[in-house]
Amino acid sequence: MFDPAFKNFASPLAPDAPAERRSTVLALHSYPAKSTCSNCNSRDMCLPSGLKIEEMDQIDLVVDQRRHVKKGGLLFHSGDRFAQLFAIRSGFFKSYIASEDGSEQVTGFQMAGDVLGLDGIASEHHTCNAVALEDSEVCLMPFNRIQDLSRTIAPLQRHVHRIMSREIVRENDTMLLLGSMRSEARLASFLLNLVDRMHARGFSQSQLVLRMTREEIGSYLGLKLETVSRVFSKFAKRGLVDVDKRNIAILRSDLLRAVVHQPKRRGRSDSLDCMAKLP
Amino acid sequence: MFDPAFKNFASPLAPDAPAERRSTVLALHSYPAKSTCSNCNSRDMCLPSGLKIEEMDQIDLVVDQRRHVKKGGLLFHSGDRFAQLFAIRSGFFKSYIASEDGSEQVTGFQMAGDVLGLDGIASEHHTCNAVALEDSEVCLMPFNRIQDLSRTIAPLQRHVHRIMSREIVRENDTMLLLGSMRSEARLASFLLNLVDRMHARGFSQSQLVLRMTREEIGSYLGLKLETVSRVFSKFAKRGLVDVDKRNIAILRSDLLRAVVHQPKRRGRSDSLDCMAKLP
DNA sequence: CGAGTCATTGATCTGTCTCAATATTAGTGG
């Protein structure tokens, strides 16, 4: 069912070096950026397009350092002083808020090209935590430098505004999901979104490797991990997806999309329900 | 229980003219801004502080028009071309997304000093709807003018960034609410947040007039209107609040805060549950 | 005054959570 080369295909940026052991200690291997933004893979994701040559040179000033973060490593913590944004060069992160009573709410999953830390601008302090779910590399972008440069480079200014607005829209969509969808619609929506974003980065349109646990998915979707697991099984039984641990193959994205829009109650026991009885 | 002058006290900006009938037609009474931002009530809410005098003059250029929106009037609609941000001068709005299947999800309630339309920056088109819940007045701020000015006025630039970041944090908090709180915690959190924001605008710390229906509250909180109504009644019975239609008096904000942090299940039938048995 | 909106409350139903048992896998240390 799964391509033997699947693992590598699904994550060309993550070499198959043995996964390092989980550690909550921040790996502080910062170093000056040698390769410039101009030749970065994720260039179109985190930088504006249509720059003049002289502007391009200045843009490289936005990133002053890179940093490796090991799997399990904290990029920033709620309460930390905000000084910079982080552009993910490779890897995968989750961001989450921890409430006083110990419960966690995952607020998003970020991958290469995504920007982390926007929450910290308002109060000069971060309000959530960001943890790497696999060995990752991020570009540090001091925010006052971004502000300075975007005062002279209008495309950069527009880009910063767009990135922040995009985050607002993304969270709006998540609120819709959390506020009004059934468990099946939530997971279907989640999978489609994830595979879309991977596809935009050059990965498969139908296969993906989850970097997070069922519990983290559940936290993001406002469900318990058991519910996530059950819905995965249900989808698999209906032939919508193929689930093997964290390897997911989307078999019928059309039907998954239908699940997202399915009303809460009315008109059951038809259409899709008949598929539940397949062998 | 309620101050006779309560209604006026609670909404000094809304004269007690008879409420106009609900209409979906946009009231297009735009007119040049005569009174400047410099002397606006909501000044500190939507504009940066610590400006030089010459900068202050330029800031007034940000707002080129004002617009009255009647109760029920649409400020903007999902799909509309984005051209400007809206600063609420007086009144009250809800923003919401409508999904294909007709269901609505309220994504926020906005009051004087709040800024609407940030979602439209990313794609140049609005992604949600904004409707006035009472007769309101907004300041139109053409976004390209904001961008131009914020390239020369650093405090304005910082302010724009902060406003957008604040919205991101607010939505993060809402995701926490929707993803992991019980119905009681959601409503308690909602009431405390609302009264806090009103208080920051000079209103009472303990009394407020809801501008939205139970259904709109429910949509925002991911609950059905009946549940909202029941939780209101429960709070009232316990003496946490006094509920008279849309007039709410917060009697025990300390206990309300406790409700927010109450765990989901464990350790029931004590503390607050004993209070449910009060006469 | 009649129609429509809004709110409250009760009775019942159900989707998801909780509790629990079992596999499977990954990481750790001898």
Place this chain on the structure above:
DNA sequence: CCACTAATATTGAGACAGATCAATGACTCG
């Protein structure tokens, strides 16, 4: 290298919070 422990995932049975369905009352507005 293998045993051991912890983390992760699956699945079942039962419980409960909140949804659904339904009836009623209060209020608003033509």
